[in-house]
Amino acid sequence: MNHLRIASVASEFEDHPTFSDDEYQQQLRVLLNVTREIYKVLHLDQLLTTIMDEVRKALNADRCTVFLIDEEKNELWSKTAHGEKEIRFPKNLGVAGYVAMTGEILNIRDAYADPHFNPEIDRKTGYRTRNLLTFPMKNIMGKTIGVFQVLNKLNGYFREIDEEILATISSIAATQIENAQLYEQQRRLNDELRGMYEQQQKALYSFVQTLASTIDARDPLTAGHSQRIACYCDEVAKILNMDENRREVLHYAALLHDFGKISLRDVILKNHKRFNESQYNEMRKHPAITKKILEKIFLPEKLKDLPQIAGAHHEKMDGSGYPDHLKGDQIPLEARILTVVDAFDAMTSNRRYSNRIIDFEKVVHTLENDSGTHFDGYFVTAFKQIPLNRLVEILEDESTDLLETKDLNFLANFTIQDLLNEIAQKSDGESKLIQIFNKYYHRDHLEKKGKDEKNNFNS
Ligand SMILES: [Fe+2]
Ligand SMILES: [Fe+2]
The missing domain is CATH 3.30.450.40 (GAF domain)
Known part of the structure; x- marks a missing residue:
C-alpha cells in the first residue's frame, strides 16, 4: 500500500x-x-x-x-x-x-x-x-x-x-x-486487566490464609501447622522444579488440607492422646470434609484440582489410607508431597516450647521406612534435599528472630541428607554441623534465651 x-x-x-x-x-x-x-x-x-x-x-x-x-x-x-x-x-x-x-x-x-x-x-x-x-x-x-x-x-x-x-x-x-x-x-487495557487479576489473586490468597489460620488457631498445640506445611511444600516444589501453576495449587492445598477439621468437636480436635474407635472414625472424616468444602468454593481454573489434592492427604501408597483407599499413582502427585511433609510436621512440631521428643534421624527414618507403603519414596528423597537453613527456619517459624545469621549461613551449605550422612559417621561432639542443627532442633537456643532473661531480671 x-x-x-x-x-x-x-x-x-x-x-x-x-x-x-x-x-x-x-x-x-x-x-x-x-x-x-x-x-x-x-x-x-x-x-x-x-x-x-x-x-x-x-x-x-x-x-x-x-x-x-x-x-x-x-x-x-x-x-x-x-x-x-x-x-x-x-x-x-x-x-x-x-x-x-x-x-x-x-x-x-x-x-x-x-x-x-x-x-x-x-x-x-x-x-x-x-x-x-x-x-x-x-x-x-x-x-x-x-x-x-x-x-x-x-x-x-x-x-x-x-x-x-x-x-x-x-x-x-x-x-x-x-x-x-x-x-x-x-x-x-491489559495493564488494567492485569491489575484486576492481581487484586483478585491477593484477595483469594488472604481469604485462604484466613481459612487456614482459623483451623490452626483452634488448637494451640498444632498452631502454624498449615503454614509450615505450605513452606515445606514450597521447598519440595523448588527442588522438583515444578511449574508455577502446580506450585501454586500445592501451596493452596497445603494451607487448606486440614480445613475439614473445622467440623470436629474440641474434644476430638484437641485430643493428642490415643483416640477410642468412635473418636478415630470421626477424626478420619476431615479430609473428605475438606474436599467437600473446597468443591463449594468458586476457584480459578488453575486451582480446579485443589479439592481433590487437599482431600487426598491421608491416602497411602499401598491403598490403606483414607477416605478413598487410593493407591500409588491414583493419589494426585501434589497430595503425595503433602502426605510426606504433613507426617514430618506431625512428628517434629507437636511439643511447642519444649524439646522435640523424637530424634531427627528417627523422624526421617520413619519416612524412609514407610516409603512405598505409606509415602511415595520419590518425594521422601526430594524432601531430604531441603537445605538445612530453610528446614530450621520452618521448624522454628515462631521464633525466627532468635536464629543466628552465622548459623543459618553455615547450615545453608548442607541438606537434610548431608546431615543424616554426618550423623551416621560421627557423634554429636565431633561435628559442628550436628551441634548447630541440634541447638535449634532441640531448642537449646530457647533455653539460653530463658536464662538470659532470668539473668537480666536478677541484675
Ligand atoms: Fe489431616
Ligand atoms: Fe495436617
Whole structure:
C-alpha cells in the first residue's frame, strides 16, 4: 500500500516540469528512509519524536512539530515538540488550528505578513518564525487526525516538492500513529486487566490464609501447622522444579488440607492422646470434609484440582489410607508431597516450647521406612534435599528472630541428607554441623534465651 503511494508520488514527480531527475531521486531516497524509520517504532511518544525528526531532516527545516487532535477536549496537543513540554491549545487557534479545522495546506513564505499566523508564541518562546509549512495529517478514511507544522526552511522557503513529500509522509505517519494509539489503548487495557487479576489473586490468597489460620488457631498445640506445611511444600516444589501453576495449587492445598477439621468437636480436635474407635472414625472424616468444602468454593481454573489434592492427604501408597483407599499413582502427585511433609510436621512440631521428643534421624527414618507403603519414596528423597537453613527456619517459624545469621549461613551449605550422612559417621561432639542443627532442633537456643532473661531480671 505504502510502496504504491511512494510510487505514485514518484510518478507525480516525473510528470512535474519544475523538478530535476536528481531531485526526484534524492526525494525518493528521503521518503524511503523516512518510511523505514517510522515503521521501526510503535510507542506513541517515540513515534512522534521520530516523525518530527525525520520530517525536519527530509524537508531541510529548522523545526517540526506534530499536533494531534484530542476530539474529547477539542484541543490540539503535542507531546514532544523539540525541547518544549506538552503543548495544548484550542483546536481552532493559530495556523495549526486553521489547518486542523479546514484540512487545507498552508505554505506561508512570510509568517509575520500572514493573517493566520499568531506571533504571540514566538514572543513567548523567543523563537523567530520566518516561514512555515502547515499540513493536515489525514488517516486512510480521509479524516484529519493531526497537523504537521514545519518551521523555517534552512535554504529559502518551502516549495511544492516539500508539500509532495509531506503528503506522502503524512499518510504513512497517520497510519502508524493510529496503530500506536490502538497499541497504547490495548496496553492500558491489559495493564488494567492485569491489575484486576492481581487484586483478585491477593484477595483469594488472604481469604485462604484466613481459612487456614482459623483451623490452626483452634488448637494451640498444632498452631502454624498449615503454614509450615505450605513452606515445606514450597521447598519440595523448588527442588522438583515444578511449574508455577502446580506450585501454586500445592501451596493452596497445603494451607487448606486440614480445613475439614473445622467440623470436629474440641474434644476430638484437641485430643493428642490415643483416640477410642468412635473418636478415630470421626477424626478420619476431615479430609473428605475438606474436599467437600473446597468443591463449594468458586476457584480459578488453575486451582480446579485443589479439592481433590487437599482431600487426598491421608491416602497411602499401598491403598490403606483414607477416605478413598487410593493407591500409588491414583493419589494426585501434589497430595503425595503433602502426605510426606504433613507426617514430618506431625512428628517434629507437636511439643511447642519444649524439646522435640523424637530424634531427627528417627523422624526421617520413619519416612524412609514407610516409603512405598505409606509415602511415595520419590518425594521422601526430594524432601531430604531441603537445605538445612530453610528446614530450621520452618521448624522454628515462631521464633525466627532468635536464629543466628552465622548459623543459618553455615547450615545453608548442607541438606537434610548431608546431615543424616554426618550423623551416621560421627557423634554429636565431633561435628559442628550436628551441634548447630541440634541447638535449634532441640531448642537449646530457647533455653539460653530463658536464662538470659532470668539473668537480666536478677541484675
Ligand atoms: Fe489431616
Ligand atoms: Fe495436617
